[in-house]
Amino acid sequence: MGTGRQEAEETSPLTGSARVLAVLRHLAEHPDGSRLADVSAALGAPKSSAHRALGSLVQAGFARQDADGLYHLGFDLMRLVFGYHEARAPSLIVGPLLRRLADETGETTHYGVLVDGNIVYQAKVSPSRPTFQMSSVIGGSNPAYRTGLGKALLMHELTDRNDVDRYVADHGPLEARTPHTLRTPEALHDALREGRRNGYMLDLQENDLGIVCIALPLFLDSPSRPTGAISISAVVGRTTPDDLVGWLPRIREIVAEELGDAVLPTPEPSTGE
Amino acid sequence: MGTGRQEAEETSPLTGSARVLAVLRHLAEHPDGSRLADVSAALGAPKSSAHRALGSLVQAGFARQDADGLYHLGFDLMRLVFGYHEARAPSLIVGPLLRRLADETGETTHYGVLVDGNIVYQAKVSPSRPTFQMSSVIGGSNPAYRTGLGKALLMHELTDRNDVDRYVADHGPLEARTPHTLRTPEALHDALREGRRNGYMLDLQENDLGIVCIALPLFLDSPSRPTGAISISAVVGRTTPDDLVGWLPRIREIVAEELGDAVLPTPEPSTGE
DNA sequence: TCCCTCGTTCCATTTATCGGAACGCTGTTC
């Protein structure tokens, strides 16, 4: 879920610091460690160049070499990134909320923001007794139109049909990852309108077969534009859409306790179109 | 807890890819974002150089620039590091164990390995209802001699007095972070010996005032040399050393259920010296 | 003992980095 870019690229010779960063990426994508020859081959660079790049990374604390000669991501980089994440506003503010929701429902919770038409996961809390492992990763992304988080945010950005059409035009066609993915601008528009009416958004196996979720936008900064959205994900069979909606009162209660009652959207009573 | 290196360094002009990596570090250390001028000043480099370095990072997906022009760590880097961490053996193997222990005791649990005389935290699980926030960060480190995790591992590395003396000589003096830190090789040797006898190790406010913990080494690979250690930390006042030791039977039970009964040390009955 | 693998080092060539200076935009001040 949410990869990022291609593995081996033949765009340009890839030189200088760009090559060093490519090596860093390679190390991160190989958790069991990489040999020098692997790195060299993956980059299409001579051994000596790969070796020099690795040397720079090791010296900076961004890579390390174990007793077997295998290169790994450096502990210092992990400390930096984990420290960065824990110090960021989303973790600090919505972290406790996500944990309470995960404990209460026994399901995985997420917080995500909208970046260029995609949802980027900013925080993730698995329940104490995980029933399954969600494939989402912090920093990873998915198209907004086929995730609960994404649609919960889009519904306040794309308020009329023209907005929806422009979104679809700008961010590529609606790719049907599952049979349930919304395929047309009409379907998306209808879903967003219903979301605005209800004050929440459902995702019924639209991004991953077997996964449903309920999502709510959060208005942490501005009362008009949502800052991000939270979601609770579950597996079909164990949880029905009705169950998700049934959690709503309790969800709203917990959100209000943790962040106040101004951060939730006010459902439009019945602004029939 | 576990910083890593100095902030502003005047070692050498710092050029090329080393400078790019320094910029990356700077971004990670400033979670609220950095201006170009900040980066430039922090590196002692001209604006244009800092700008070029940031450009390289942005292009690689390791940095991003928000609408206000502030530079941040890139989402792609977060995805890479979090994905790397979740795919690594320690997370996969001891993760569920740490979670169960955290749930059972209501305290924070850690897994750490010994690297060059220091403990490096590899996994961390906070309880669902955190009573306090531990300052440890994944990838961060602390001297082994004043942490429960570290001593639990040292006790199988430094089995006689000569080993202890050599350790102290190699890894600097025993710095007393708190009044309870072990100050002499004798005290450390005695503590390690008692740990070997008991099959566990206590840390009684030796690294952080107000924090006590109990730690056990894990023998995941070899039956003779521990792979790493797990710990459960608590605040004094709410938890006494006796409470920690009282958890032991349950801890051993859970560890045996999750990983088998061969991964725990066999307490030496009474090998009096 | 030989051989193969793998990480490391060397060095002349070349190419990307360096950085001072100028540009243009935005929001502010007088």
Add this chain to the structure above:
DNA sequence: GAACAGCGTTCCGATAAATGGAACGAGGGA
């Protein structure tokens, strides 16, 4: 409303750092 100040960005000749083919040496197997 016009001059100003701060900021990110771009330009370009001089310079220094990256480049990579080849040789080296340690370690492990056959």
